[in-house]
Amino acid sequence: MRDWVYSLSVKGRFQRIHRWTGLALQAFLFGTPWIMVAGHPAVQFDIGAGRAFLLGNVFTPRDTIFLVLLGLFAAFSLFFFTALYGRLWCGYACPQTVFLEEWVRPIETFIEGERGVRRARDQRGWTFDRIWRKAAKWSAFAVLASVVAMTFVSWFAGARPLWSGSASVAAYGFTAFFAVTMFLDFAWFREQFCNYLCPYARFQGALADDGSLVVAYQAELGEPRQSRSTRVSKAKAAAAPPVAVAPVAPVVAVAAVAPAEVEGEGRCISCDKCVAVCPQGIDIRQGFQLECITCARCVDACEGVMQKSGYAESLIVYKPLVKQPAVRPRTIAYGTLLTGLAVAMGVLLAGRGELDATVARAPGTLYTVDTDGWIRNTFLLRVSNDSLEPIDISVTALLPGAELLVPPMHVAAAASGMAPVVVRIPPGGSEDRTLPLVLVVSAGDTHVDVRTTFKSGG
Numbered sequence: 001m002r003d004w005v006y007s008l009s010v011k012g013r014f015q016r017i018h019r020w021t022g023l024a025l026q027a028f029l030f031g032t033p034w035i036m037v038a039g040h041p042a043v044q045f046d047i048g049a050g051r052a053f054l055l056g057n058v059f060t061p062r063d064t065i066f067l068v069l070l071g072l073f074a075a076f077s078l079f080f081f082t083a084l085y086g087r088l089w090c091g092y093a094c095p096q097t098v099f100l101e102e103w104v105r106p107i108e109t110f111i112e113g114e115r116g117v118r119r120a121r122d123q124r125g126w127t128f129d130r131i132w133r134k135a136a137k138w139s140a141f142a143v144l145a146s147v148v149a150m151t152f153v154s155w156f157a158g159a160r161p162l163w164s165g166s167a168s169v170a171a172y173g174f175t176a177f178f179a180v181t182m183f184l185d186f187a188w189f190r191e192q193f194c195n196y197l198c199p200y201a202r203f204q205g206a207l208a209d210d211g212s213l214v215v216a217y218q219a220e221l222g223e224p225r226q227s228r229s230t231r232v233s234k235a236k237a238a239a240a241p242p243v244a245v246a247p248v249a250p251v252v253a254v255a256a257v258a259p260a261e262v263e264g265e266g267r268c269i270s271c272d273k274c275v276a277v278c279p280q281g282i283d284i285r286q287g288f289q290l291e292c293i294t295c296a297r298c299v300d301a302c303e304g305v306m307q308k309s310g311y312a313e314s315l316i317v318y319k320p321l322v323k324q325p326a327v328r329p330r331t332i333a334y335g336t337l338l339t340g341l342a343v344a345m346g347v348l349l350a351g352r353g354e355l356d357a358t359v360a361r362a363p364g365t366l367y368t369v370d371t372d373g374w375i376r377n378t379f380l381l382r383v384s385n386d387s388l389e390p391i392d393i394s395v396t397a398l399l400p401g402a403e404l405l406v407p408p409m410h411v412a413a414a415a416s417g418m419a420p421v422v423v424r425i426p427p428g429g430s431e432d433r434t435l436p437l438v439l440v441v442s443a444g445d446t447h448v449d450v451r452t453t454f455k456s457g458g
């Protein structure tokens with residue numbers, strides 16, 4: 001039976017970082033399908049047409065190697081940052097965390113109240129109060145899941161056709177699938193996704209080492225924990241009217257309210273706030289746990305508690321299990337691989353032209369002899385335009401004495417086109433059976449040479 005996690009809201013410096021990283025990632029997700037760069041979406045993976053638009057660049061199947069390198073770069077970046085900073089991705093950049101932190105939990109708290117109120121209401125059974133609040137919350141989650149699913153599918157089907165109702169049935173089918181999946185995640189699955197389904201969570205143990213940052217309880221400061229009676233008496237003391245402090249001596253005032261360490265007791269007051277705020281439902285004081293997504297909610301919660309007790313530092317902090325230098329064999333290996341991949345991508349990008357052409361012999365005989373005696377070879381020329389402007393194509397044949405017949409060829413932006421190309425040589429033009437042939441395909445100032453052979457039958 002699942003132990004439902006009722007996490008408490010928390011504020012603090014790491015939650016502010018969450019807010020900003022979450023806002024940046026959501027701006028990217030929600031903005032890029034709509035922002036147009038050179039007439040195309042800033043990000044779109046047009047699978048049907050076999051092309052991808054990325055910030056004003058278009059990638060086609062001939063760029064597969066580049067996309068493979070990009071995928072490897074992303075994977076090794078994750079490895080590299082995991083080795084250095086642990087589950088940074090989970091805590092700050094994972095869409096699951098971002099949507100749960102920025103939308104799901106605030107909506108839940110707004111409609112159902114804080115942790116204690118929610119739990120008490122749920123324990124009372126299906127009262128009218130519980131029913132309408134659940135209905136309102138799930139309706140809000142359904143709207144949120146639908147918007148996120150539409151936005152995600154916009155990356156593939158295009159935002160304008162999708163939101164205007166003119167996309168394909170398949171696009172709406174995928175949208176419905178993602179919306180239902182996300183709704184179930186928001187409403188029910190939540191932390192179980194991290195614990196049971198997420199592949200990264202499964203293999204992050206192999207990526208991190210003892211030098212990677214984790215969220216850890218400083219037992220040397222917190223233990224042995226204070227008893228409840230000590231906590232209550234401290235709470236009473238804290239609730240007592242403040243002692244007037246001379247405004248000219250603020251430093252002395254801080255020192256005056258700083259707590260005295262109680263011999264034989266640590267600083268942890270057993271308030272369990274670190275447990276109450278944890279979205280994974282764990283108690284980090286029991287030591288490192290694989291379920292921890294390093295979201296630092298417990299760090300902020302304890303920092304607030306400690307500050308009220310007069311201490312500056314949280315008992316729960318980011319730190320490595322064992323202090324190690326950042327430069328170590330694992331980080332050197334990942335860093336070297338990343339550098340190599342970055343260089344390879346840079347070289348590929350620098351040498352990447354926007355015009356590409358291939359030629360294939362037209363099906364049928366290798367050559368034909370026309371009525372005027374000229375020998376004819378027919379090819380099919382395919383031209384890919386990887387620019388964001390339409391182009392007009394001209395073709396010349398590098399074969400002495402050859403005549404070339406090509407229809408006018410216009411290729412739309414980020415598209416490809418095909419045209420028949422006829423090459424003829426005069427009778428007796430060659431005694432060789434096979435002649436090297438170069439077709440120079442030009443568009444404006446750019447051109448590519450396509451090499452093939454001419455069959456003369458000689």
Ligand code: SF4
Pocket residue numbers: 222267268269270271272273274275285301302305315316
């Ligand atoms: S929030 Fe801090 S003081 Fe409270 S139980 Fe957790 S570690 Fe102890």
Ligand code: SF4
Pocket residue numbers: 215277278279280281282283284291292293294295296297298299
């Ligand atoms: S113990 Fe819980 S609250 Fe603390 S960082 Fe880990 S997942 Fe977040």
